[in-house]
Amino acid sequence: MKIYFLSFILAFAMSFVTTPLVKKLAFAIGAIDVPDDKRRIHTKPIPRLGGLAIFAGTMASLLLLLPKSHETIGIILGSLVIVLLGVLDDKYTLSAKVKLVGQIAAALILILSGIRIDWISNPFGSGVIYLKSWVAISLTLLWVVGVTNTINLIDGLDGLAAGIAFISSTSLFIISLLNGRYATAVISIAIAGASLGFLPYNFNPAKIFMGDTGAMFLGFLLSAISIQGAIKSATAIAIVVPVLVLGVPIFDTLFAIIRRILNKRPI
Incomplete structure (x- = not known):
């Protein structure tokens, strides 16, 4: 358990210490949310x-605790694409089409690294149903892009997105341990630590927002580890529980979209 403790503490400390520096950077480059x-x-x-x-x-x-496997490198490179996209959006407010292209590119990096939904459990009996390659790729793209935007859409209240990320990643950490996916467990507990380290600055009244940079990054990473650590596992609980965990923000997103449509506001 030592490596998981180190992963949590390192992520927490780094996030907590660097947040004030990021705050200064945001003011310096004009990445500011103005109440208009x-x-x-x-x-x-x-x-x-x-x-x-x-x-x-x-x-x-x-970088410090995980071996450099294809999947780990894919997660890191995909995350870099998402974070760069988020920084540009926080500064310049990118169009939805540009963001979608960037998210698809990041998802494709995951797929090329071997992180994809290759099979689903058989709803009519035991065993699993293996998917054709084009179905697996399409389903993975939908999942990654969908969850990435889900976390982004719910980031409307101080501490909400970071709090949900902490709860979801902690749950995925436990699931990963139960199913022997130790690399995924390290990533999950790192997300939990980093989210918790940011929360003191994000509680109401917030001193800083995570912005699209944080919301898309958290959504992207949660989607990746839910595939890597659960959907590829051999037990039903490893498939069902992450969906239930991530179902909280998903349902919140659906209600948010419905509210905006009824109020004739842009989605």
Whole structure:
């Protein structure tokens, strides 16, 4: 258990220490959330880019504690694409199409590294159903892009997205341990530590927002480890439980979309 403790502490400390530095960087480059409509809860400009601290904490644990397997490298490279996309969006407000292209590119990196949904459990009996390659790739793309945007859409209240990421990653950590997926367990507990390290700055009233940088990064990483650590495992619980864990933000997203449609607001 020593490696998991180190992963958590390292990610927590790095995230906690770097968040004030990221706050200064956000002000310096103008990545600021300005309250310019009635939907904003805060009344003064708040820096974005807080996700950079979460990214730094998580990556510190991954780079120092995990062997450089194809899957690990795929997760790191995909995360870099997502974080770069998030930083640009926090600064310049990218279009939905540009973000979608970037998210698909990151998802394809995961797929090329071997992280994809190759099979599903048989709903009509025992065993599993192996998917054709094009089905596996399509399903993985939908899952990764969907979960990435799910966390992004729910990031509307102080501490909400980071709190959900902490709960989800802690649950996925336990599931990974039960199924012998130790690399996934290290990543999961690193996400938990980095999210917790950021939370003191993000509780109401927030001193900094994680921005799209953090929300998309957390969603991307949660989608990746839920595939790597659970859907490839051989037991039903490793498939069902992560879906239930991630189902909390998914249902919240659906309700958020419905509310915005009913109020004739942009999604």
